[in-house]
Amino acid sequence: MPTVEALCRILGSAEEIPASGLASRYGTARAAGTAIYYLLTPDTFSAMPRLASDEIFHFYLGDPVEMLHLHPDGSHRIILIGPNLEAGQRPQVIVPxxxxxxxxLSPGGRYALLGTAVAPGFDYADYETGQRPHLLARHPTATDLILALTR
Structure with missing residues (x-):
């Protein structure tokens, strides 16, 4: 498996993009769709955003990823993203x-290379970062993961 540094070099990341670290691969101002590479390491995580559009995550290589979904009705779901279907992992996940x-990244992992796609195209006006107190109050049964995935 390539190293994190090799992935960034090969895929052409010249600058850090918030939450992903790799460059956008498609899109213009409010495109019909956008896609990015998404790299997780032991030192990074996705800090509980929500979007006004569906988002599709694709697993490309590396180690499994734990994803938490917090639904508007107060329920939550934990999904494993990765290549091992027999272990309950999924190579593609849709976030409504x-x-x-x-x-x-799942404990013990080195990195995971994912991709995300959004349609209509990603726009920061449709992006909101979850605030820890609000998420904890609304989803008390997911406290441990909310604490791990918020700042």
Whole structure:
């Protein structure tokens, strides 16, 4: 498996993009769709955003990822993203619009290379970062993961 540094060099990341670290691969101002690479390491995580559009995560290589979904009705779901279908992992996960989601590398992992796609295209006006107190109050049964996936 390539190193994190090799992945960034090969995929052409010249600058850090918030929450992903790798460059956008498609899109213009409010495109029909956008896609990015998404790299998670032991030192990074997705800090509980929600979007106004559905988002699709694709697993490319590396180690499994734990993803938390917090639904508007107060329920939550934990999904494992990865290549091992027999272990319950999924190579593709859809995050419905208006669902808070956060992700981190599974314990012991070195990195995971994912991709995300959004349609209509990603726009920061449709992006909201979840605030820890609000998420904890609304989803008390997911406290441990909310604490791990918020700042």
């Amino acid at each position: 619009r208006d669902v808070w989601q956060g992700a981190r």
